[in-house]
Amino acid sequence: MRTHTHGPRNLPGSTSSRGACERFRGVDCAPRAAQVARQRSLFPSLLQGASWTRAAPFKETRYHRTPTESIGNMYSPRARPLKISHLQRRHRTHGPHEHVSTTACILNTHTHTHTHTHTHTHKNHEPHRRVMTPVSRPLTPSQQLEVMRAQEDQENSSLGEPISRDVERYMYYISNGVQEHMLTPQPAQQITNILKLLPNHLHGDEILGLRVELLEEVQRDYTFSIRKSIVDYILEDPDERVRLFICNIPRPFPWRVIRGPVPWSLSYQEAHSWTTQHLFTINPMMLKLQDLWINNFSSLRFVRTSLFSACSNLPLLPAELQKLVHSQCQTARDELVNTWIPCCASLFVTFKDLWLPLVPESDHVAPVTAQEFFSCVAALMSLQLRSLVSSSLHDLLDSLTLYQNGNDFGESFEDLQFTQRPLLLVKLKVEESRVSIHPSVSQCWDVLQQAFVHIASSAQNLPRVECIIFPELQDKGLTLRSVRPDESLVSDLLSRARDIFQKNTVGPQRYLDVYKKYSNLLDTSARQEVLSFLKEKHSLQGFTKIRAVARVWEEIASLRVTVPLAMFCLEAVDLHDNLCDRTELLKELLITYELEENRDLNKRCGYPASIQYENTTLPTMHCHTN
Known part of the structure; x- marks a missing residue:
């Protein structure tokens, strides 16, 4: 029941806030006694000074309400007419009509509440009316903005702008209307969480004063926010605005949140349900398989190119490189077959409660769900195997990328022109009267190409995990799918590797030009030249041909034995x-x-045949002197 209303008698509670404030502003000079009374009631109380609960609004003194009803009244302005005595008690009945009586009680309560709310709203001429938007169809962002602007315009037209007196009274109640003991203290954990966000170097004593000032500012902001929230909530009641002589309050900047126009909730639920029942992507077993792979096998490679850089035997002959690739691929395959797949099978044995319910108990029921589950498991393990093959192929390509600049040394070769360690060792040999590279450049490319293909082939025909769990399935030919040698992934990497290889074939071919000056030694032209020279008559002093041939021998012996040319090393x-x-x-x-x-000259000169000549020019000289 209502009691005597505090405040000026010429401001009845049934009038609107705008009309009451206009009459309040229009009051002229009154007698001095009225002025004194108005001065005393200039700032009516906002909260009760003494109450059972803290921060109880002063307006509750006009009603005979219990603390529960008072708290419920302040929960929402629309709950003001509700009283506990008006709510029907639900009688517990044991029988089939219990649900019906409960539903009827809820409907009666809703009808009673709606009647009181409608009556009170009509009585006070509440200006706030929400614009109801259709929920059956999605709105575009522009349509949502139009709805929000319409709501803002409607509120602006009904509320109006605050004047200086409204702002002054509003700030007074925020600063003085709420006592300190009525505020909820700031949680200590909140300050702890704030301090945890600071870097370690800001916890020192050198900025202790600044840190204290900032914490005091946080405390002031918290207190101001709590006070403002209490005042704003009380002023939601139009009667309180009239009693406190505050027509309008400063409005904050409107927040506009645009929701995605796509009605994705139903489609998301359908996709989630289908994924759960058929793809099993969120099944715990999938997560355990993924954790096993990441923690133990993600660093595995079919060819560890790090061994190339650490290998002291580099460069390798093409046959040795091929043997090394085959041995590493076999080692990785053995680890997959003997370690990875058995570990996956042991997970299914350990956590059998996570997937055994998918297997039907009766032999007459087809295990469709279990088959889909293990197919998804095979798909996940195949993806992991493909990632292993892809990483191995890319690592091998990266090892060749070190030589992507080629080995074209220009006009002349310099010793320190190519400093990286070569990969392949090829030998220079004489074949059919010409200098050739052995093995040939095309054979070297075949070795590199076979390395890529062998990596992809090493992951083929690995058994699926159900072949280990169910031995009777071993003869079914169930294998994991991996990268095929004819896939575009392999062909693209081979194309890039071939481009790098072609850039490294220029240097060896150009270095063969060094031996062009010795081409007469490779064919019979040098021997024919010597024989032609010997058919002519020459004095002993004219035999400088021997020294020329000796200089050629010394020149050949002084040539480089090994020639590093980026990817290749010529021996x-x-x-x-x-x-x-x-x-x-x-x-x-x-x-x-x-x-x-x-000898012939010595015989003609009369020298005995047993004389040994250390210098072949001396007999000639003797012969000519004689």
């Missing part, structure tokens, strides 16, 4: 030995001919 030991042997034969041919000529 010319056999070639140099062959050229030196050919030069030595020419030299021996010349020396033998010279000795025979000297």
